[in-house]
Amino acid sequence: MVDISVSIAGLHLRNPTMLASGVLGMSGKLLKRVASAGAGAVVTKSIGPKPRPGHPNPTFVELPYGYLNAMGLPNPGIDEFVQEIKIAKESGVPVIVSVFGQSPEEFAYVAERAEKAGASAIEVNVSCPHAEVGLIGQDPVLTREVVRSVKERVKIPVFVKLTPNVTDITEIACAAEKAGADAVTAINTVKAMYIDIESAKPVLSNKIGGLSGPAIKPIAIRCVYEIYESVRIPIIGVGGIQNWKDAVEFFLAGASAIQVGSGVIMGLNIFRDICGGIKRYLERKGFTKLREIIGLAHR
Ligand SMILES: Cc1cc2nc3c(=O)[nH]c(=O)nc-3n(C[C@H](O)[C@H](O)[C@H](O)COP(=O)(O)O)c2cc1C
Numbered sequence: 144m145v146d147i148s149v150s151i152a153g154l155h156l157r158n159p160t161m162l163a164s165g166v167l168g169m170s171g172k173l174l175k176r177v178a179s180a181g182a183g184a185v186v187t188k189s190i191g192p193k194p195r196p197g198h199p200n201p202t203f204v205e206l207p208y209g210y211l212n213a214m215g216l217p218n219p220g221i222d223e224f225v226q227e228i229k230i231a232k233e234s235g236v237p238v239i240v241s242v243f244g245q246s247p248e249e250f251a252y253v254a255e256r257a258e259k260a261g262a263s264a265i266e267v268n269v270s271c272p273h274a275e276v277g278l279i280g281q282d283p284v285l286t287r288e289v290v291r292s293v294k295e296r297v298k299i300p301v302f303v304k305l306t307p308n309v310t311d312i313t314e315i316a317c318a319a320e321k322a323g324a325d326a327v328t329a330i331n332t333v334k335a336m337y338i339d340i341e342s343a344k345p346v347l348s349n350k351i352g353g354l355s356g357p358a359i360k361p362i363a364i365r366c367v368y369e370i371y372e373s374v375r376i377p378i379i380g381v382g383g384i385q386n387w388k389d390a391v392e393f394f395l396a397g398a399s400a401i402q403v404g405s406g407v408i409m410g411l412n413i414f415r416d417i418c419g420g421i422k423r424y425l426e427r428k429g430f431t432k433l434r435e436i437i438g439l440a441h442r
Pocket of ligand 1: 210
């Protein structure tokens with residue numbers, strides 16, 4: 144029997160798959176459904192200090208090679224969301240609460256409240272390409288300030304979600320590590336646009352959005368590979384994962400766990416399918432533990 148359980152900064156996962164932030168993560172009930180479908184952990188939608196409506200429609204477009212969205216971080220605010228965290232906790236899998244704010248203090252405030260509500264870890268979202276927080280993750284100094292502030296206020300592990308929309312992603316990963324991050328999550332969506340040629344206008348109300356799905360996988364793999372050579376903390380890989388082969392590619396690049404976002408559109412079976420495929424791959428290659436293949440492409 145091969146062992147695909149993983150431990151990320153002391154957080155034990157029965158398998159290395161997680162639900163990515165923003166996709167089905169708005170309610171405790173849905174997070175529980177994802178956990179019972181086999182995910183090793185779930186990440187909530189990004190939550191801020193106050194309710195926020197997000198951008199007006201259209202906010203989501205399906206493209207032949209992926210999805211473009213500019214939701215604008217709609218969320219009910221942490222006061223309302225504590226109930227959902229408590230419900231999600233009933234699933235028995237780690238519940239990672241994604242947080243954002245306008246200042247280091249706001250990030251820390253939301254993280255502290257999430258920890259009190261029972262969060263297993265915090266994922267700091269400094270990387271949304273269609274909201275102001277995206278700018279934080281493009282600046283190593285601001286990233287360090289936010290991570291320090293959150294680390295000072297919570298005891299649970301803190302993951303930092305990185306943006307690919309920078310010249311050198313390792314610079315931001317190193318800043319997060321120096322500030323005390325326990326892991327980094329890579330990557331958030333890639334800044335992109337779609338123009339309707341009949342109306343001759345950008346389709347999204349925000350004009351610019353974030354691209355996800357298969358189109359961004361090679362970008363995400365390159366980011367994970369580069370980060371693996373620059374930091375010692377674990378990397379959680381995300382971007383375009385649709386099946387077990389994609390997941391294995393992320394482990395070989397250096398990810399210790401993976402997240403599925405857009406891939407859940409194909410159905411929640413994706414978590415069990417990916418785990419089954421990873422196990423068969425490990426067996427076929429003569430490995431006994433998932434750990435043995437993490438970073439193997441760096442030899
Ligand atoms: C509709 C939608 C909403 C998202 N909302 C968030 C969010 O609230 N916070 C966040 O950190 N990432 C958010 N993301 C980014 C995903 O978590 C993930 O990083 C990205 O989509 C790449 O993974 P994928 O190709 O598997 O979707 C969102 C993505 C989509 C498609």
